[in-house]
Amino acid sequence: MPFSSLSHIQDRLNTGSTTxxxxxxxxxxxxxxxxxxxxxxxxxxxxxxxxQAAASDKHRAEHGARSLEGLPIAVKDIFCTQHGPTQCCSNxxxxxxxxxxxxxxxxxxEAGAVLVGKTxxxxxxxxxxxxxxxxxxxxxxxxxxxxxxxxxxxxxxxxAAALTPAALGTDTGxxxxxxxxxxxITGLKPTYGRVSRRGIIAFASSLDQAGPMTRTVKDxxxxxxxxxxxxxxxxxxxxxxxxxxxxxxxxxxxMKGMRIGVPKEYFVDGMDAGVRASVEEALKQCEALGAxxxxxxxxxxKLAVAAYYVIAPSEASAxxxxxxxxRFGHRCExxxxxxxxxxxxxxxxxxxxxxxxxxxxxxxxxSGYYDAYYLKAQQVRTMIQQDFISAFxxxxxIATPTSPIxxxxxxxxxxxxxxxxxxxxxxxxxxxxxxxxxxxxxxxxADLPVGLQWIAPAWREDVLLGAxxxxxxxxxxxxxxxxxxxxxxxxxx
Amino acid sequence: MSWEVVIGLxxxxxxxxxxxxxxxxxxxxxxxxxxxxxxxxxxxxGQLPVLNTLAVxxxxxxxxxxxxxINLESKFDRKNYFYPDLPKGYQISQFTIPLVxxxxxxxxxxxxxxxxxxxxxxxxxEDAGKSMHEGLDAVSHIDLNRSxxxxxxxxxxxxxxxxxxAIAYLKNLHQLIRFLGVSGxxxxxxxxxxxxxxxxxxxxxxxxxxxxMKNMNSFRFIKQAxxxxxxxxxxxxxxxxxxxxxxxxxxSVKSESRSMRSKEEANDYRYFPEPDLPPLRVSQLEVDNIKxxxxxxxxxxxxxxxxxxxxxxYDADVLTQxxxxxxWYETLVAAHPADPKRCANWxxxxxxxxxxxxxxxIENAPVSPSEFGKLMDRIGDNTISGKIAKDVLDAxxxxxxxxxxxxxxxxxxxxxxxGAIDTMILDIMAANQGQVDAYRGGKDKLFGFFVGxxxxxxxxxxxxxxxxxxxxxxxxx
Numbered sequence: 027m028p029f030s031s032l033s034h035i036q037d038r039l040n041t042g043s044t045t046x047x048x049x050x051x052x053x054x055x056x057x058x059x060x061x062x063x064x065x066x067x068x069x070x071x072x073x074x075x076x077x078q079a080a081a082s083d084k085h086r087a088e089h090g091a092r093s094l095e096g097l098p099i100a101v102k103d104i105f106c107t108q109h110g111p112t113q114c115c116s117n118x119x120x121x122x123x124x125x126x127x128x129x130x131x132x133x134x135x136e137a138g139a140v141l142v143g144k145t146x147x148x149x150x151x152x153x154x155x156x157x158x159x160x161x162x163x164x165x166x167x168x169x170x171x172x173x174x175x176x177x178x179x180x181x182x183x184x185x186a187a188a189l190t191p192a193a194l195g196t197d198t199g200x201x202x203x204x205x206x207x208x209x210x211i212t213g214l215k216p217t218y219g220r221v222s223r224r225g226i227i228a229f230a231s232s233l234d235q236a237g238p239m240t241r242t243v244k245d246x247x248x249x250x251x252x253x254x255x256x257x258x259x260x261x262x263x264x265x266x267x268x269x270x271x272x273x274x275x276x277x278x279x280x281m282k283g284m285r286i287g288v289p290k291e292y293f294v295d296g297m298d299a300g301v302r303a304s305v306e307e308a309l310k311q312c313e314a315l316g317a318x319x320x321x322x323x324x325x326x327x328k329l330a331v332a333a334y335y336v337i338a339p340s341e342a343s344a345x346x347x348x349x350x351x352x353r354f355g356h357r358c359e360x361x362x363x364x365x366x367x368x369x370x371x372x373x374x375x376x377x378x379x380x381x382x383x384x385x386x387x388x389x390x391x392x393s394g395y396y397d398a399y400y401l402k403a404q405q406v407r408t409m410i411q412q413d414f415i416s417a418f419x420x421x422x423x424i425a426t427p428t429s430p431i432x433x434x435x436x437x438x439x440x441x442x443x444x445x446x447x448x449x450x451x452x453x454x455x456x457x458x459x460x461x462x463x464x465x466x467x468x469x470x471x472a473d474l475p476v477g478l479q480w481i482a483p484a485w486r487e488d489v490l491l492g493a494x495x496x497x498x499x500x501x502x503x504x505x506x507x508x509x510x511x512x513x514x515x516x517x518x519x
Numbered sequence: 520m521s522w523e524v525v526i527g528l529x530x531x532x533x534x535x536x537x538x539x540x541x542x543x544x545x546x547x548x549x550x551x552x553x554x555x556x557x558x559x560x561x562x563x564x565g566q567l568p569v570l571n572t573l574a575v576x577x578x579x580x581x582x583x584x585x586x587x588x589i590n591l592e593s594k595f596d597r598k599n600y601f602y603p604d605l606p607k608g609y610q611i612s613q614f615t616i617p618l619v620x621x622x623x624x625x626x627x628x629x630x631x632x633x634x635x636x637x638x639x640x641x642x643x644x645e646d647a648g649k650s651m652h653e654g655l656d657a658v659s660h661i662d663l664n665r666s667x668x669x670x671x672x673x674x675x676x677x678x679x680x681x682x683x684x685a686i687a688y689l690k691n692l693h694q695l696i697r698f699l700g701v702s703g704x705x706x707x708x709x710x711x712x713x714x715x716x717x718x719x720x721x722x723x724x725x726x727x728x729x730x731x732m733k734n735m736n737s738f739r740f741i742k743q744a745x746x747x748x749x750x751x752x753x754x755x756x757x758x759x760x761x762x763x764x765x766x767x768x769x770x771s772v773k774s775e776s777r778s779m780r781s782k783e784e785a786n787d788y789r790y791f792p793e794p795d796l797p798p799l800r801v802s803q804l805e806v807d808n809i810k811x812x813x814x815x816x817x818x819x820x821x822x823x824x825x826x827x828x829x830x831x832x833y834d835a836d837v838l839t840q841x842x843x844x845x846x847w848y849e850t851l852v853a854a855h856p857a858d859p860k861r862c863a864n865w866x867x868x869x870x871x872x873x874x875x876x877x878x879x880x881i882e883n884a885p886v887s888p889s890e891f892g893k894l895m896d897r898i899g900d901n902t903i904s905g906k907i908a909k910d911v912l913d914a915x916x917x918x919x920x921x922x923x924x925x926x927x928x929x930x931x932x933x934x935x936x937x938g939a940i941d942t943m944i945l946d947i948m949a950a951n952q953g954q955v956d957a958y959r960g961g962k963d964k965l966f967g968f969f970v971g972x973x974x975x976x977x978x979x980x981x982x983x984x985x986x987x988x989x990x991x992x993x994x995x996x
Contacts, residue, residue, distance in 0.1 A: 106564060106565045112564070114564070119564070122564070124563070124564065124565070125563075126558055126563075128565060223565075223567065224565065224566070224567050225565040225566070226565050227564045227565045228564075228795075231794035231795050232794035258569065259567060259569060260567050261567065261568065261569050261570065261795060261796050262567075262794075262795060262796075262797060340791060341791075341794055343599075343789075344597050344599050344607075344608065344609050344789075344791070346608075347599060347601065347607060347608020348562040348563075348564070348606060348607045348608050350601060350608055352603045352606075352661070353563075354563070364603065368601055388789060391599070391789035391790075391791050392787050393787045393789070396790075396791070400791055
């Protein structure tokens with residue numbers, strides 16, 4: 027059961043062979059057994075989890091089951107919740123309690139989900155390894171000397187080790203897909219504007235999007251169908267987005283007639299040989315399922331990293347100005363004056379990577395540099411969007427590796443931010459273009475998971491889910507489990 | 520050689536919506552500090568702005584009233600700076616593409632006659648909160664009730680050449696804003712605040728270095744501040760110095776300005792497009808609908824009052840100062856159409872002066888247009904004289920009673936009975952035989968003396984026309 031999919035747990039709840047309380051208790055036990063090793067959760071309130079589960083069982087008995095009735099879902103520490111702290115894994119928000127739920131949290135609650143707790147992440151979602159968290163790094167269940175990816179590393183690790191059957195992450199430049207890839211699970215970043223951002227702590231507002239991290243494609247669809255939809259409280263949440271039949275999209279078992287674009291720029295020297303081999307093998311499998319592979323070019327791909335690392339920090343530099351210690355958050359001891367209060371509070375509260383990005387962003391926006399950096403980056407962004415639009419004139423979907431490398435060791439890249447930034451090279455462009463993307467497991471390289479990334483036109487998550495479902499149905503990678511975490515009670519067998 | 524003064528003005532005007540620019544909080548003035556706030560206007564994590572479209576409509580209406588171009592696509596930007604009363608660390612404003620551009624406002628000035636002042640742009644933005652330092656020991660308090668209140672910033676071209684022109688422009692703008700009903704524009708409540716950019720130059724030369732006088736909220740202070748700044752700059756230059764580009768603050772107590780910060784210390788606001796708000800798009804149809812609902816503007820009303828009611832330019836101007844005044848006047852004329860000019864004269868010269876002395880205005884006048892109109896009728900039908908009517912008006916304002924009641928009660932009805940008037944005249948002639956002889960001997964000027972005596976004897980109630988007529992006849996002998 028621990029490694030069951032959400033939909034399997036749902037079946038068992040529906041047939042009465044288990045209860046929400048039993049399910050919650052099972053995962054709480056696993057968290058108790060393994061979280062010290064993984065540091066995937068930064069906040070757990072077991073009593074609150076069980077109370078939600080009991081309420082869910084009661085609701086099922088009295089009113090019938092809602093769409094996510096009794097299903098445990100963990101959420102990244104970036105989602106504001108009325109219950110418990112919301113700290114974005116930053117010291118500047120230490121012990122911050124939001125007086126509101128994020129819109130997607132409300133949606134999950136209304137659907138009957140049981141919120142398991144807050145998962146670890148890179149501070150303010152800035153990082154690709156979960157090492158910038160103020161609450162210590164999270165570890166990869168496939169090898170605990172390795173990072174789980176980031177920034178949604180805690181959610182990825184927790185799902186991969188079955189400390190929860192599913193979790194929410196956020197994806198600004200790959201923060202759902204890259205850790206999903208590095209931990210061998212499925213992660214979906216919806217089209218920008220599909221899911222409300224209200225109550226999700228902002229990193230880069232024009233790029234941020236929340237999405238599910240799950241064991242199967244259908245589970246991802248189940249959650250997205252609940253959290254998506256227009257929210258009048260988020261002006262960037264699109265009011266007339268095409269409605270999808272999320273679950274029906276997952277019924278696809280073949281790829282007949284599907285034209286899959288394979289961009290040459292995503293298969294370059296320097297990528298991990300095992301990653302290349304796994305992805306090429308996956309593409310062959312797609313051909314066997316009836317797809318046609320089409321060589322395409324996304325010529326401006328190489329500019330994505332530079333554009334992203336101007337736009338995202340620029341927006342972040344303003345988004346993080348509110349952490350000024352005036353109304354909430356960390357304030358330094360005995361400030362001498364206003365400037366001292368600002369500088370010392372922020373210096374003490376923010377970690378190195380966050381400061382680096384605030385400085386980068388403030389520089390890019392400053393007078394005399396704006397045109398050369400921010401404006402230029404926005405022009406590149408438009409070019410990248412145009413690349414995808416042109417590509418989708420000839421293909422239905424694009425397939426790439428999610429990351430050029432598999433998970434790396436803790437500390438291996440912390441001194442080298444530029445190499446770290448390159449681990450998101452295949453995911454960033456999708457955010458810049460606002461497109462939906464999905465990563466699913468497609469093999470292993472040196473015993474570490476490899477992810478296959480699907481990219482679809484805007485609002486066509488159904489195409490993503492269809493291709494990924496067909497591939498998942500024909501392969502077994504999503505059923506692989508990290509051996510060290512197969513038992514519920516820690517190291518005992 | 521003479522100096523030319525160049526002035527451009529930026530007016531921050533609070534848009535009078537019930538709720539704030541980007542959240543549902545109340546904008547009511549005077550509430551307990553921090554009671555009209557929510558996670559959005561407090562800048563809490565993850566909170567997002569949602570634009571108040573009524574504030575957009577009111578800004579468009581203002582743009583249309585100054586003959587400006589309405590940009591069907593404009594956008595919002597973030598203006599970044601740190602201050603404790605700015606919760607998000609940035610202000611949502613419009614920088615590169617404002618909602619309104621290229622308008623103008625006509626003014627009439629003493630020295631240069633009719634002038635057209637260009638209005639560069641009107642953009643929307645949110646207000647910050649309020650910091651309070653006074654009377655507090657080593658701490659400051661912050662009230663965020665004002666945080667997020669919608670403002671329009673109205674930026675003029677540097678088209679004004681004197682403090683008087685600046686004030687004329689501001690008064691016209693203030694009047695227009697109030698007529699449009701887009702702002703209370705109460706200057707004491709900070710709903711209409713002005714920054715003045717001032718420079719001086721020799722006529723024909725390039726623009727001189729300007730300074731900016733910040734955040735003034737009284738016409739008197741603005742005039743003082745501009746005049747002071749002009750003198751200061753001229754002195755600096757004539758003493759061989761250079762004007763430094765800087766922001767200055769007017770100290771109305773000391774009647775002098777002081778430097779706030781120079782250009783070098785000025786903030787780099789790092790403007791960039793607000794990613795939480797999509798571009799602001801309005802359709803031509805919406806603009807047309809707003810235009811169709813445009814109320815009559817002050818200058819249109821002035822012309823109409825002159826043409827339709829035959830008012831003097833002065834009276835028309837006085838009675839169109841506010842919408843409430845012109846409405847009051849129109850109600851008055853509608854109920855008592857006999858003599859619109861008399862109504863205007865009396866309203867402009869008698870009623871408003873008295874209200875001012877009573878510290879009241881037309882909105883809370885103790886007399887209604889209909890009662891005031893009856894007073895006009897009593898003058899018209901010769902029940903009382905104009906002089907008596909002034910006393911009646913005083914009594915009406917004091918007691919709230921009707922004109923007729925007061926006339927009745929105090930027996931003020933005009934004496935128009937020839938017999939009674941003749942009796943009074945003959946008595947006075949008998950008592951003043953010397954003056955009668957002198958008058959008859961050619962001292963015409965004494966006629967006024969006799970009129971005064973008769974009016975005095977009648978306690979002002981004698982019909983002045985009849986007194987004149989009868990006096991002439993009886994004095995002839």
